[in-house]
Amino acid sequence: MIPAASAAVLVAALVLAPLGAVMIRAGGLSALTAADLEALRFTLWQASLSALFSCLLAIPLARALHRRRFPGRSLFIAALGAPFLLPTLVAVLGLLAIFGRRGLLNGALQALDLPGVSIYGPWGVVIGHLFLNLPLATRMVLQGWQAIPAERVRLALSLGLGPAEIARHLEARMLRAVLPGAFLAVFLVCLSSFAVALTLGGGPRASTIEVAIYQAFRFDADLGRAAALSLVQVALALVALAIASRLTLPAGFGAGLDRAQPLQLAPGLPHRLIDALILTAAAGFLLSPLAAIALRGLPALGSLPGQVWQAAFTSVWLALGAAALTMALALPLALAAPRRIWAEPAAMLPMAASSLVLGTGLFLIAQPFVAPTALALPVTLLTNAALSLPFAVRLLLPEVRALQADYDRLAESLNLRGLAPGCGSSPCPGLPARRALPRASRRPFRWAIWAPSRCSRMGAARPCRSPSIS
Amino acid sequence: MKTALMLAGCVLAATPVLAGDKPVLTVYAPEYFTSEWGPGPAIEKGFEADCGCDLRFVAGDVLPRLLLEGEKTEADVAIGLNTDITARARATGLFAPHHQDLSRLTLPIAWADDTFLPFNWSEVAFVYDKTKLANPPKSFAELLDAPEGAFQIAIEDPRSSTAGLALLLWVKHIYGDKAGEAWAKLAPKVLTVTQDWSEAYGLFTEGEADMVLSFTTSPAYHRIAEQDDSKAAAIFPEGHYFYTELVAQLKTSDQPELAQKFMDYILSDGFQSMIATANWSYPAIEKPGFLPEGFATLPRPATTFFYTEAEAEALRAPALEEWRANFGK
Numbered sequence: 001m002i003p004a005a006s007a008a009v010l011v012a013a014l015v016l017a018p019l020g021a022v023m024i025r026a027g028g029l030s031a032l033t034a035a036d037l038e039a040l041r042f043t044l045w046q047a048s049l050s051a052l053f054s055c056l057l058a059i060p061l062a063r064a065l066h067r068r069r070f071p072g073r074s075l076f077i078a079a080l081g082a083p084f085l086l087p088t089l090v091a092v093l094g095l096l097a098i099f100g101r102r103g104l105l106n107g108a109l110q111a112l113d114l115p116g117v118s119i120y121g122p123w124g125v126v127i128g129h130l131f132l133n134l135p136l137a138t139r140m141v142l143q144g145w146q147a148i149p150a151e152r153v154r155l156a157l158s159l160g161l162g163p164a165e166i167a168r169h170l171e172a173r174m175l176r177a178v179l180p181g182a183f184l185a186v187f188l189v190c191l192s193s194f195a196v197a198l199t200l201g202g203g204p205r206a207s208t209i210e211v212a213i214y215q216a217f218r219f220d221a222d223l224g225r226a227a228a229l230s231l232v233q234v235a236l237a238l239v240a241l242a243i244a245s246r247l248t249l250p251a252g253f254g255a256g257l258d259r260a261q262p263l264q265l266a267p268g269l270p271h272r273l274i275d276a277l278i279l280t281a282a283a284g285f286l287l288s289p290l291a292a293i294a295l296r297g298l299p300a301l302g303s304l305p306g307q308v309w310q311a312a313f314t315s316v317w318l319a320l321g322a323a324a325l326t327m328a329l330a331l332p333l334a335l336a337a338p339r340r341i342w343a344e345p346a347a348m349l350p351m352a353a354s355s356l357v358l359g360t361g362l363f364l365i366a367q368p369f370v371a372p373t374a375l376a377l378p379v380t381l382l383t384n385a386a387l388s389l390p391f392a393v394r395l396l397l398p399e400v401r402a403l404q405a406d407y408d409r410l411a412e413s414l415n416l417r418g419l420a421p422g423c424g425s426s427p428c429p430g431l432p433a434r435r436a437l438p439r440a441s442r443r444p445f446r447w448a449i450w451a452p453s454r455c456s457r458m459g460a461a462r463p464c465r466s467p468s469i470s
Numbered sequence: 471m472k473t474a475l476m477l478a479g480c481v482l483a484a485t486p487v488l489a490g491d492k493p494v495l496t497v498y499a500p501e502y503f504t505s506e507w508g509p510g511p512a513i514e515k516g517f518e519a520d521c522g523c524d525l526r527f528v529a530g531d532v533l534p535r536l537l538l539e540g541e542k543t544e545a546d547v548a549i550g551l552n553t554d555i556t557a558r559a560r561a562t563g564l565f566a567p568h569h570q571d572l573s574r575l576t577l578p579i580a581w582a583d584d585t586f587l588p589f590n591w592s593e594v595a596f597v598y599d600k601t602k603l604a605n606p607p608k609s610f611a612e613l614l615d616a617p618e619g620a621f622q623i624a625i626e627d628p629r630s631s632t633a634g635l636a637l638l639l640w641v642k643h644i645y646g647d648k649a650g651e652a653w654a655k656l657a658p659k660v661l662t663v664t665q666d667w668s669e670a671y672g673l674f675t676e677g678e679a680d681m682v683l684s685f686t687t688s689p690a691y692h693r694i695a696e697q698d699d700s701k702a703a704a705i706f707p708e709g710h711y712f713y714t715e716l717v718a719q720l721k722t723s724d725q726p727e728l729a730q731k732f733m734d735y736i737l738s739d740g741f742q743s744m745i746a747t748a749n750w751s752y753p754a755i756e757k758p759g760f761l762p763e764g765f766a767t768l769p770r771p772a773t774t775f776f777y778t779e780a781e782a783e784a785l786r787a788p789a790l791e792e793w794r795a796n797f798g799k
Contacts, residue, residue, distance in 0.1 A: 025538075035790075035791070035794055038794075089669060089672075093672070093676070096673075096676065096678055100676075100678045101622065101661070101678055101679075102676070102677045102678055120661060120662045194665070195665055195669075198627060198630070198663065198664060198665045199662060199664050199665065199669055199673075200662065201662070201663070202660070202661075202662045202663060203657070203660065203662070203663045203797050203798075204627075204629075204663070204793065204794040204797050205797075205798070207627075207629075211627075211629065211630065211665075214629070214630055215629040215630065217531075217534055218531065218534065218629075218630065219554075219629060219630075219635075219786075221533075221534065221537055221558055305506070360534075360538065363538060364538060367538070367539070367542070
């Protein structure tokens with residue numbers, strides 16, 4: 001448990017110390033305004049709906065992806081990761097190319113003399129978040145499907161159970177184990193939404209807590225209010241976490257032998273048609289904005305200034321470092337989570353932190369000792385690792401829980417101890433680590449590549465600047 | 471989405487006092503300043519030509535950073551401040567007088583500030599595409615009373631963008647107590663409210679928005695840099711709100727002579743003749759030949775107005791509340 005405890009302390013310190021530093025500097029917390037409370041209401045509304053729809057739509061999509069094999073399937077799954085990795089503004093422009101006023105969809109509707117649709121307003125925010133997070137939820141649910149032991153599915157098939165019975169006896173239980181976590185992840189991501197909420201939200205009614213924090217910093221120079229809002233964010237995240245873990249039930253499938261899944265799931269034309277329809281609709285919604293971005297971006301690739309390639313190189317090695325660090329933190333925390341109540345909250349905490357408060361707090365902490373600029377790269381690496389941690393742990397957790405349920409007693413009876421790093425003296429086979437690690441380590445890598453690109457938006461050169469003095 | 475860190479604020483080049491044998495002048499500037507599209511490179515080249523020094527820009531959120539650093543700041547000069555934050559900047563007591571003769575300024579408004587020096591200016595305005603919008607509004611009243619669906623505007627959020635804040639004050643100046651009603655009328659014509667200027671302008675150039683809240687000088691960019699004469703600013707007889715960017719030197723500078731020399735450079739012909747196309751705005755001192763062809767022929771509003779620092783600061787919070795209550799989106 002010592003590595004897990006150290007990881008938890010490190011992560012908690014990284015999130016809470018900056019918050020504390022901002023509070024100390026502000027000399028306490030300031031009261032929230034009426035506008036802040038409205039932002040809080042809208043934040044909860046949009047985050048809940050975004051998470052709900054992401055999860056609801058992820059179920060049929062993940063099921064179709066699990067049941068069907070078609071050319072380009074793995075490419076499709078890989079492309080699902082893309083919206084999540086895009087800088088938000090680019091993602092929004094991609095969405096607008098399809099769903100905007102002058103987008104393809106409205107063009108087609110107009111050609112057919114049908115009324116157009118608008119992507120602006122509170123529901124636009126939800127649609128934007130759906131585009132960004134449905135892929136994330138789908139990956140999590142798909143992983144749940146793949147984790148149902150093949151033996152149970154084969155048994156069900158040999159008993160002559162149809163898709164409806166399989167859904168009731170196997171899939172419903174798997175979803176009960178996976179969905180609360182997926183909901184939580186999307187909810188937390190949307191909790192701190194900023195650019196999507198502003199651009200698609202259409203106005204002040206659709207502003208989030210993160211916007212209020214930005215205003216407190218930028219216009220009111222009210223660090224106390226920024227800290228208070230940030231505390232509200234952390235509290236919301238912890239409440240959501242508590243609810244999600246109450247709702248999560250172990251799937252309880254028992255151990256399998258890791259055999260290949262049987263492929264004749266849900267045969268018959270109607271089922272195949274439904275899955276084809278779902279996959280086509282998902283591809284239309286998720287891939288067409290990506291295609292629009294690619295079409296626009298590819299021709300310009302050659303004309304990028306050299307500094308972009310240098311920045312890309314920095315991003316890659318930063319990502320490699322952050323991915324390694326994320327795994328070093330995620331593995332002990334995930335392995336400790338079923339036994340230690342603090343492990344999961346510690347791992348999820350970075351998602352609740354406002355990036356503005358985090359950055360300002362770290363600046364305040366470093367300033368008395370060293371020029372904060374000297375710490376730029378290590379701090380970027382550390383914070384990127386911390387921000388990837390919740391995703392890594394979320395992906396590892398169902399796996400760890402299942403494997404511990406399946407093998408703990410066996411390991412105990414054989415007196416197997418300390419095989420995996422992070423086990424200490426508790427029974428904890430190295431198996432979960434060895435099985436869960438390869439899958440989970442992919443996302444932090446992508447996440448970390450993606451994160452520095454976000455930094456540059458907040459900080460250095462703006463992506464598209466032309467005529468103004470603003 | 472979890473926006474990544476505001477580290478940028480603390481992630482910038484270290485700033486020694488000497489670089490080799492040359493003294494270093496550290497200038498805090500907004501993010502866009504130092505990009506290749508910003509005015510930073512031209513200013514650096516112009517000043518270094520005869521200062522015998524090394525000018526180093528540190529890009530980030532200028533005032534929030536100065537507030538955090540206080541008297542320990544390494545900044546010698548802060549450039550790119552906006553009028554909406556001068557009250558708070560002044561209250562820090564960190565800034566020193568600029569020692570410039572302000573009678574040389576050719577701004578459309580009177581400027582008597584002995585600390586914050588304007589180096590360029592423009593007015594906020596709604597910019598549109600002449601080839602797409604056949605009947606642009608000819609006045610602010612016409613804009614508010616336009617039939618539904620005539621056009622869709624992208625504006626910036628007054629809580630996150632200085633252009634958005636200027637619009638807030640513009641509306642307040644024209645409509646006073648009736649500003650709330652004006653916002654309620656404007657709301658249906660607004661496509662969306664963006665975080666900053668570049669997002670709103672992007673929606674406009676993509677064709678998603680028919681008009682965008684920008685500046686009277688924005689069309690000059692399209693004319694000169696893109697040889698495109700299709701963009702125009704709608705000029706309203708009610709008048710336009712003044713927008714300027716400021717520079718000030720810090721009291722705590724360890725290079726006070728260099729900092730003063732930089733302040734002198736700001737109003738020099740070299741700087742003022744270059745700023746129009748470097749930052750797509752009017753120079754603070756306009757002399758014959760300072761404006762290139764496409765710039766000099768831009769239509770200008772008959773009236774330009776401006777709230778003093780104290781007035782603007784007093785109006786900001788209630789006007790924001792009025793906007794929030796009446797915008798209804």
